[in-house]
Amino acid sequence: MLKIASIACSLSLATSAALAQDRLPIDQEELARVSPVLQAYTKDDLFGRVWQDPALSKRDRGLVTVAALIARNQTDELSDYIRLALENGVTPAEISETITHLAFYAGWENAMAAVDEAADVFEDRNVSANQLPAVDPDTMLPLDEEAEASRQSFVQETYGNVSQGVVDNTEQLLFLDLWLRPGLEPRDRSLVTVAALIASGHVEQITFHLNRAMDNGLSKDEASAMLSHLAFYAGWPNVFSAMPVAKDVFESREG
Incomplete structure (x- = not known):
């Protein structure tokens, strides 16, 4: 497993302390021994340019990357990316809630x-249970009752005769519980959902969740930057499969 290593080279662009070359979640020396070309792309383009693009904050990039790795079950470097996310402003509670959320959207295992x-x-960071989201929060986030009634009516009418269990659990566990938990802001919950859907190639689900993300405060520029970021972590084919969907969502919101 590739682990953080201290190396002599420096990034071609200025970086924050959390993205200093000796803190990258990829061992550059080992990478250079196997593929100097890939090492150059990693150093100069992924960490030297993409992670430095202010169109999406490093905090958001941390959440997006963690979500993509969980969705793809790529855990070799996940702990290092969790550390990087924490160093860029994501809290342990938000990491905890992201993992819980993605159990539903990427699978329990x-x-x-x-x-x-x-x-x-x-x-390692001495994170205690009282720093993590409570099982039963004192206050849940407010519910948009009209929007939820419309969503539930559509799902019931469309899929009730296919699997009532899925319909019921979607309503009770997801939209009347998980999505109302205060451990993750609605924008961030949408952000990790869309990232996971793109990373796992679930294009047909993106329209609803990208619209919901933008309703929750994600800007078009941020969504565009997320796509660019995910090309490196989920691969160009997955991102290009998502691009027409994102294009339609952007255009529908501008009309």
Whole structure:
């Protein structure tokens, strides 16, 4: 597994302390021994340029990357990216809630694999249970009752005769519980959802969730930057599969 290593080279562009060359979640020396070309792309383009683009904050990039790795069950460097996210302003509570959220959107076992990686990071940082979201929060986020009624009516009419269990759990567990938990702001919850959908190639689900993300405060520029970021972590084909959907969402909101 590639691990953080101290190396002599420096980034071609100025970086924050959290993205200093000796703090990258990829061992540049080992990478150079295997593929000097890939090492150059990693140093100069991924960390030297993409991570420095202010169109999406480093905090958001941390959340997006963690979500993509969980969705793809790529845990070799996940603990290092969790550390990077924490160093860029993501809280342990937000990491915890992201993992919980993605259990529903990426599958239970992918979330369990992420728990194993996060546990080591939390232990190293002395993160205690009282720093993490409560099982039963004192106050849940407000519900848009009209929007939820419309969503539920559509799902019931469309899929009730296919699997009432899925319809019921979608309503009760997801939209009347998970999405109302205060441990992750609605914008951030939408952000990690869209990132996970793109990373796992679930194009058909993106329209609803990208619109919801933008309703929750994600800007078009931020959404565009997220696509550019995810090309490196999910691959160009997955991003280009998502691009027509994003284009339609952007155009529909501008009309």
